[in-house]
Amino acid sequence: MVKIRDIELGEFPLLLAPMEDVSDPPFRALCKKHGADLMYTEFISSEGLIRDAIKSRQKLDIFDYEKPIGIQIFGGDEEAMAMSAKIVDATNPDILDINFGCPVKKVVSKGAGAGVLKDVDLMVRLTKACINSTKLPVTVKTRLGWDHSMINIMEVAERLQDIGVEALSIHGRTRAQMYKGEADWSHIAEVKNNPRIKIPIFGNGDIDTPEKALEYKNRYGVDGIMIGRASIGYPWIFNEVKHFMATGEHLAVPGIKDRVEAARDHLMMSVKWKGERLGVVEMKRHYTNYFKGIAHFKEYRTKLVTSFDLQEILDTLSYLEENSEVFMFSNPVV
Template sequence: MDDITDYSFRELCKEFGADLLITEFIASEALNRDAEKSIRKMRFSNNQRPIGIQIFGADEDELLCCLDVVEQAEPDFIDINWGCPVRKVAGRGAGSGILQDVPKMLRITTSIVKKATLPVTVKTRIAYSSDSMVVTDFAEALQDTGISALSIHGRTKTQMYSGNAEWTLIGQVKSNPRIHIPIFGNGDIVCASQAVESKRRYGVDGILIGRGAIGNPWIFEQCQRAFAGEPEREISVAERVDVCRRHLQMAIDFKGERTAIFEMRKHYGNYFRGLYNFKPFRQALVATPTAEATYAVLDRIKEHYI
């Protein structure tokens, strides 16, 4: 997820049991221009393997051209984002915008698979809109492009993030006897029991967790435990503070204090979700301009709740 699953957060997701990681999406044009921020988004530790670098774009030449620099970073696979609905991406035919032109999506995907030496996977949505071609109609053709796995978010482009993810269609793709590549389901999984239930009900090969992981890298551990038939582990406030502190420290080391302080604000609400009367602490966390002041607030949280 953009500005969320950066290097530092992925380290924690891996530590807490994520099986597979994917970078934030990275614009092919920016990679071809050698834009520093985009090149940095491709960095990962060996610890984070298996990892995919996710690319997006609307222009076939740009997408093909960026493969060289992506492959130089040596990820385990390359993931194409045909799912992002935001206007500045989809509006120009990238992300889920391409679902308005499925033949173009198939053509570009075929070219990418042909040129890439690494496995290529695709992340997409169930359709562009409720009256356009749905994933059950084009999943086989996508498979025929030579991709190694397909991830499906159960919403249309026009739904953006509203309503509920429609897992029935994901299940139908998975149960198509002609589909042999792994199918990963995605959408609205925020706890381990939902992950277990969705896997059981829809038979998918794996589950992608997005928003449910924000400020909650433990969700992967809880899923691993649930799949192994073990009970949830209670995460203490002390552990939450310590992991949040490590997250901030790694983010600062990786992208500098200013950016790290700003981006970490997206995680605090979930790190400390459910704590009684947390509002003043939360307000302090999102207002502090320096690392030092943030660490001081984290210390106060620990003292207050333990």
């Protein structure tokens, strides 16, 4: 049984990675429904929380059906991180997670996210500030290092564990790689196999099929797997991985009706949470992923992504559902 403090996550948990502009409550609800064991919010700026920025505060919204859930924060200032940890503590999630892995320039340039990988002493101070300011278990998500000349994940893991971090999720790329190239899990395995390391180690990067999930579980010995991009428009990935690990067999690929149901649920939850206008607009980025690989779908995809009228979008989805037998997959869908 994998545990973070007293939170039981099962024998081999599957985690939903925190993804900016993706991992909001509507998306998380679908991933939970389809088998995610532990989920995290979108990452939240510590400076934004302190300034009471509306978008940052809204990201604190969590719901009982999501539990266990972690709220993830980022920042490069000890005082701001400590104050943010206290704010997060008051919202009563199960876990406080710190992002030391985001590679995007606007985060790194502020000395936050993966930028902290260049200064492990600062990383330790920022983490300790959070641990001292919350009663919650503190976990960290990070990368292998800044670049290939500075892969310091072993030092990071040991020092973070020593100050009280209770689990570590490691993306198998450096900051310099961004999301390019292949994730290298060998360094993640070295951390897991280090006899000093007692906390759960979760691997992240490139898991997009049940076969790969099982292969990486066996090859690298991690305590669980964090799935990110492969879940966008495909929340079924979690139960598919679990079923394959348990039986060696594949679940049936979700058909058009399944995809319409998921897209409709996602849309309506977005409208309920964000309001109709914003819910409709922000849902547009998801339709292409939900209906990926379906032949002769361009006309309907165009309707979905160009319409700003909720009823028109719902009518298009209903048409697809009612005529589901007409649509075929043009190639194998993952």
